[in-house]
Amino acid sequence: MRHTRLRAAAAAMVxxxxxxxxxxxxxxxxxSTDAGTDGGDDAQNGEGGAASAWILTGGGWPVTAxxxxxxxxxxxxxPIAVEEFENDAFKEKIRTSVGSGEAPTLIMNWTGxxxxxxxxxxxxxxxxxxxxxxxxxxxxxxxxxxxxxxxxYAVPMNDVQPVVLYYNEDLFAQAxxxxxxxxxxxxxxVATFKDAGIIPFSLAGQSVWPELMWIQYLTDRIGGPxxxxxxxxxxxxAWSDPxxxxxxxxxxxLVEAGGFGDAFASVAADQSADAALVHTGRAAMLLxxxxxxxxxxxxxxxxxxxxxGFTSFPEIEGGSGDPANIVGNPANFWSVSASASDEEQQTAxxxxxxxxxxxxxxxAMLDAGSVPPVAGLEDRIAQxxxxxxxxxxxxxxxxxxxxxxxxxxxxxxxxAQELLTNLSQIFLGEITPQQxxxxxxxxx
Amino acid sequence: MLHRREAExxxxxxxxxxxxxxxxxxxxxxxxxxxxxxxxxxxxxSFMEWDGLGTPRWAGAEIWLxxxxxxxxxxxxxxxxxxxxxxxxxxxxxxLLLGVFTAGRQRYRAAFxxxxxxxxxxxxxxxxxxxxxxxxxxxxxxxxxxxxxLSTNWLGDPDLALYAVIFVVGWAFVPFHALLYQAGxxxxxxxxxxxxxxxxAGRWQQFRYVTLxxxxxxxxxxxxxxxxxxxxxxxxxxVLTGGGPGDATRILPLDMYLTGFRSYQMGPASVIAVLLVAxxxxxxxxxxxxxxxxxxxxxxxxxx
Numbered sequence: 094m095r096h097t098r099l100r101a102a103a104a105a106m107v108x109x110x111x112x113x114x115x116x117x118x119x120x121x122x123x124x125s126t127d128a129g130t131d132g133g134d135d136a137q138n139g140e141g142g143a144a145s146a147w148i149l150t151g152g153g154w155p156v157t158a159x160x161x162x163x164x165x166x167x168x169x170x171x172p173i174a175v176e177e178f179e180n181d182a183f184k185e186k187i188r189t190s191v192g193s194g195e196a197p198t199l200i201m202n203w204t205g206x207x208x209x210x211x212x213x214x215x216x217x218x219x220x221x222x223x224x225x226x227x228x229x230x231x232x233x234x235x236x237x238x239x240x241x242x243x244x245x246y247a248v249p250m251n252d253v254q255p256v257v258l259y260y261n262e263d264l265f266a267q268a269x270x271x272x273x274x275x276x277x278x279x280x281x282x283v284a285t286f287k288d289a290g291i292i293p294f295s296l297a298g299q300s301v302w303p304e305l306m307w308i309q310y311l312t313d314r315i316g317g318p319x320x321x322x323x324x325x326x327x328x329x330x331a332w333s334d335p336x337x338x339x340x341x342x343x344x345x346x347l348v349e350a351g352g353f354g355d356a357f358a359s360v361a362a363d364q365s366a367d368a369a370l371v372h373t374g375r376a377a378m379l380l381x382x383x384x385x386x387x388x389x390x391x392x393x394x395x396x397x398x399x400x401x402g403f404t405s406f407p408e409i410e411g412g413s414g415d416p417a418n419i420v421g422n423p424a425n426f427w428s429v430s431a432s433a434s435d436e437e438q439q440t441a442x443x444x445x446x447x448x449x450x451x452x453x454x455x456x457a458m459l460d461a462g463s464v465p466p467v468a469g470l471e472d473r474i475a476q477x478x479x480x481x482x483x484x485x486x487x488x489x490x491x492x493x494x495x496x497x498x499x500x501x502x503x504x505x506x507x508x509a510q511e512l513l514t515n516l517s518q519i520f521l522g523e524i525t526p527q528q529x530x531x532x533x534x535x536x537x
Numbered sequence: 538m539l540h541r542r543e544a545e546x547x548x549x550x551x552x553x554x555x556x557x558x559x560x561x562x563x564x565x566x567x568x569x570x571x572x573x574x575x576x577x578x579x580x581x582x583s584f585m586e587w588d589g590l591g592t593p594r595w596a597g598a599e600i601w602l603x604x605x606x607x608x609x610x611x612x613x614x615x616x617x618x619x620x621x622x623x624x625x626x627x628x629x630x631x632x633l634l635l636g637v638f639t640a641g642r643q644r645y646r647a648a649f650x651x652x653x654x655x656x657x658x659x660x661x662x663x664x665x666x667x668x669x670x671x672x673x674x675x676x677x678x679x680x681x682x683x684x685x686x687l688s689t690n691w692l693g694d695p696d697l698a699l700y701a702v703i704f705v706v707g708w709a710f711v712p713f714h715a716l717l718y719q720a721g722x723x724x725x726x727x728x729x730x731x732x733x734x735x736x737x738a739g740r741w742q743q744f745r746y747v748t749l750x751x752x753x754x755x756x757x758x759x760x761x762x763x764x765x766x767x768x769x770x771x772x773x774x775x776v777l778t779g780g781g782p783g784d785a786t787r788i789l790p791l792d793m794y795l796t797g798f799r800s801y802q803m804g805p806a807s808v809i810a811v812l813l814v815a816x817x818x819x820x821x822x823x824x825x826x827x828x829x830x831x832x833x834x835x836x837x838x839x840x841x
Contacts, residue, residue, distance in 0.1 A: 185798050192590045214591045299693065299781060356674040358693030358782040370675060506588075507800040518783040521695055 142436035144198035144444070145174040146427075149183055152384050153252050153463045160454050164444055171440040173199070191216050191430070198433040198441045204238040204247055204426050205502040206509065212241050217428040221245035223442045227449055234496045235423040235466035247426035250449050252383070252463030253490050255421040256306045258407075259385065260378045261371050262400040264291060268377075272402065276343070276409045283352045286377050292354035294347075295376035297362035301517045305500055306380050308516060309420040310406040311340035317414040318495045324537070325503060332533040341519055341526035343409075348520055358521060365392060372396040380406070382421055383486050386479075387462050403485060419489055420497040424466055459483065466490065508536045576814065583807035593803075600804040610809065612784065613792040617768065620703060620788050624767040627707045628714060629760060635711065636718020637748060650719070657712040665776025668705045692778055695785040702786050706773050710766070714759045721755030722748060757828040764824065765817050789813055 148157050154177070161175045176197070178186065183201075190196045191211060200217060202208050211217045221228075221244055228236045231249055239247030260272055268289060273279040283293040297303045312320055316336025323331040347353070354376070360366045362381075365388050370376035372393040379385070389397040408416040427449070429441050448454065450467050458465050459477045464486045474483045490496065501509040515532050518524045524532075584600060587593035604610055639650035656664065671677045672691040691701040725748065733743050749756075771790040774780075780787035780795055787795070789809055797806030 188589045188801065210588065210590050216590065299778070301781065356690040356693050358695075359672070359674050359690050360693075361669070364670075366673065366676060375675065507802055510795065510800040514784055517781060521783050523695060523783050 142171045142440035143174065144171070144433065144437045144440040145176070146199035146441075147176045147178055147183060147187065147197050147201060149180055149201070149425075150177050151180075152387070153458065153461055156454060156457045156461055156463075157251060159457060160448050161444075163453065164448050168440075168443075171443065173440060173444060194432040196430040196432060198430050198437045199444075200428045200430050201250070202247060202426055202428055203422060203499075203502040205498050206505040207502070208239070208247055208426070208428065209241060210505070211428065212246055216431050217246050218431050218438065219244050219246060220248065220429050220442065220445070224248050224445055227446055230450060230467050232466045232468055232490065234490070234493060238423045238498060239426050239428075247428040248445060248449065249424035249466055250427045250445075251425050251465075252458055253421075253424050253466040253486075254382045254384055255419045255486060255489050255493075255496070256310070256380060256382050257403050257405060257486065257489070258378060258380050259368075259371060259389070260402045260404070261374060261376070261396075262402045264374060264377045265402070272378075272404055273407050274404075275407050279407050280347075280350065282377070283347065283350050287351045291374075292370060292376035293352050293378060295360070295367045295370040295379040296353040296357040296520075297360045297367040298353070298357035298517065298520055299360055300362040301513045302499070302501060303362055303367065303381060304516050304520050305513070306382075306420060307344055308337075308340050309497055309500055310380070311343055311409065312336050312414075313418050313420060313495070313497055314406070314409040314414045314416065315339050315412040318418065318497060321497065321500065321503075324533075327537055329537060330534050331537060332530045338526045338530060341529055344519060345522060345526070348522060353520075358517075368392065372401075383464065386482055386486075390462065403482060405489060415494050417493055418495045418497065419493045420499065422499055422502065423496055464490065508533075511536045579807045579810045582803055583811050585804050585807075587803040589801045589803055596804060601808055604805040604808040607805075609784070609787075610792065610805075613787050613789050613809075614812075616699065616785075616787065617789040620699065620770075621764055621767045623700070623703050624707060625760070625763050627703060628711055628763055629756075631707070632711045632714030632759065633718050633752075633756070635715035637722050637744070639715060640719045640722035653715060654712050656709050657716070659709070661709060661772045662776050664705065664709050665773050668708075669777055672701060693782055695782050698778055698782055698785045702774055702777055705777060706767065706770060709773060710763070714763065717755055717759045718752065721752045725751045753828075757824070761821055761824045765821050768817050768820065769813055 146161065148154055148161075158175065158177065161173055165172050187196070187200065187202075188207075191200060192214075196216070200211070202211070208217070221240075224245065227248055228239075228245060232253070235249050235253055239245055239249065258272075264286070265272060268282075268285050268291075270282055270285055271278070273282045286293040296307075309321075316334060316339075320331075320334045320336045323334065360370070365385075367376075367379055367381065368385050368388045369392065371379045372389055386397075386401075386403070389401050405416070405419070427441075427445060429438050433441070450465055455465050455467065455470070455473070459470075459473060459479075462479045462483065464474075464483055468491075470487065471484075474480060474487055477483055497503075501513060504512065512533065515524065515529045519526070519529050582593065584595065584597055585593040586596045586600065635653055639646050639653065669692065674690045674693070689697070692698050729747050729751070730743060733747050738746065769790055770788075771794065774786055774788065774791055775794070778786045780791045790813065793806050793809040793813065796802050796809065
């Protein structure tokens with residue numbers, strides 16, 4: 094009890110700090126059903142099973158919003174109040190609200206370090222038994238992300254998001270070269286495009302996180318998934334692995350060779366400027382998440398249907414990692430808040446079991462061009478409008494021996510921030526691979 | 538202007554007049570609840586280890602020592618000094634000149650004044666997004682005009698980004714300070730200029746010996762706002778660069794935010810917050826001491 098009060102007080106403090114920072118959002122969500130609660134008391138919600146959930150905007154989220162609408166239409170006695178947030182605003186708000194025991198019933202997360210924090214503080218509940226049916230239908234490489242120490246704390250709820258290599262087929266035809274499948278071919282292609290005055294790889298360096306995709310793929314191709322697993326396990330000097338140093342060296346070689354142009358640090362992913370460079374014919378290739386496929390179709394349908402190519406990340410000669418491995422975000426996940434009442438939890442679980450990846454949601458997802466991480470969808474994908482791309486992405490995920498969760502999600506947030514800062518300095522040439530390794534080892 | 542009426546010593550001082558003290562109670566309560574209380578909370582939190590989720594753990598002075606010894610914090614502090622000084626050197630002269638210029642009664646000056654005033658009406662998030670697009674070397678101004686200096690990687694080059702940000706922040710805040718100066722200049726009695734003209738003072742001499750001294754307190758007010766304001770400035774920088782590229786624009790307020798709400802290290806973030814408050818208070822105390830604004834009196838005695 095003492096702890097709860099201390100925690101609530103601390104959360105209030107943070108909220109006040111946030112206010113002084115003018116980070117003013119709307120009213121505190123979830124208050125519609127339980128206005129006048131006094132924080133952290135479990136028995137606060139007398140009325141039925143009215144649950145709440147926060148979701149994001151943009152991307153494939155309208156599919157999730159529609160799913161909740163369907164639920165609310167059919168379940169008058171178990172309504173779920175839904176609030177939509179912009180990505181960054183959500184990340185800040187959810188943490189404070191979970192910390193103060195005011196979280197929505199369904200807590201969306203990307204698993205990894207954040208989920209581990211929630212579990213360590215007993216803020217989410219074990220939902221393994223109740224959702225066994227759902228997780229049984231999901232691809233194991235995706236479902237396993239919600240499992241910590243053998244207990245299921247989170248279940249996937251939307252599309253699988255592997256990182257793929259997009260390219261402009263017209264530019265490759267003009268240059269008269271093939272899409273690179275090895276590192277040497279990549280370097281050759283960079284030289285060819287640079288001479289032609291075209292940016293070889295579009296990269297949203299201002300957003301920094303797209304740079305992670307490069308180090309993740311390179312490290313995995315060179316040294317396999319074990320290298321980063323050692324970092325996750327907190328082994329001393331895990332960043333000193335030669336595979337990471339080699340990956341960093343290759344990145345700096347690529348930057349120096351003009352692989353990303355000379356203004357990548359001004360390109361922002363949140364405005365889809367990186368995709369725009371490719372579909373306006375000013376950059377040849379783009380390493381990005383599967384969600385960018387939809388962006389291409391919205392921003393430039395003509396290009397997307399005629400000249401958009403996609404393939405997997407090149408092999409690295411002599412690397413010990415399996416070239417079929419992929420990186421990205423396995424999916425977004427739902428966890429159930431431990432501070433919700435039993436009725437609320439029951440509503441949330443009923444929703445998870447009956448509506449997540451049900452027939453209608455699968456159809457809506459395939460129509461929107463996103464890949465559900467559900468096994469046995471080959472036939473339905475073959476009949477969809479985007480059969481070629483969806484089939485490619487689906488096969489990529491299904492055949493991958495290892496699916497690496499984005500490092501910034503997998504690591505605890507303080508280490509993730511260090512990683513992003515140091516990585517952006519690697520791309521800018523401000524620090525050497527050795528300085529990066531030393532700085533990152535210091536966080537372990 | 539901050540004139541105090543203390544200039545009539547001949548009359549016997551009456552008993553304290555003015556509104557009763559309790560009228561200030563709502564304002565004081567508000568200030569206490571939303572400024573002093575959180576401030577105290579942050580001060581306490583700066584001695585604790587907390588990730589925003591679990592229970593805060595008392596860590597004593599350890600966090601302070603670690604944060605102050607961290608080269609990243611020191612670099613951010615130095616960047617803040619550069620930001621504050623260069624911002625001031627850029628904004629103060631421009632605002633002063635614009636203010637003096639727009640104080641003239643000519644029509645065209647009034648028209649200019651309206652145009653200069655516009656940035657003050659825009660939200661800083663909008664200004665940030667627009668400038669980010671304009672300065673984008675791939676899709677920005679350089680596409681509209683012939684490439685050249687405009688295609689410079691303003692916000693993406695670690696050596697340029699801080700100065701590009703200072704320019705944009707200046708662009709947004711100069712109108713406000715120009716407005717202060719305009720009002721200040723308009724309060725200068727015309728008789729002073731007439732006297733100066735009779736004495737044979739030219740335009741420059743009038744500016745130097747009449748306008749500037751008369752604007753003394755406006756300069757103090759505007760400078761204090763500028764210096765303390767840019768010390769804690771956050772939103773436009775956050776929208777423009779988010780502290781990047783690398784950490785080229787990670788000034789202290791951003792460092793505080795990113796440490797607290799990205800790394801979820803509330804202890805070190807609170808240390809930086811307390812540090813900012815302390816520096817800000819010291820700076821404004823120092824300014825008012827140096828400028829003698831505590832002893833401010835009218836300089837127009839005999840002029841009206």
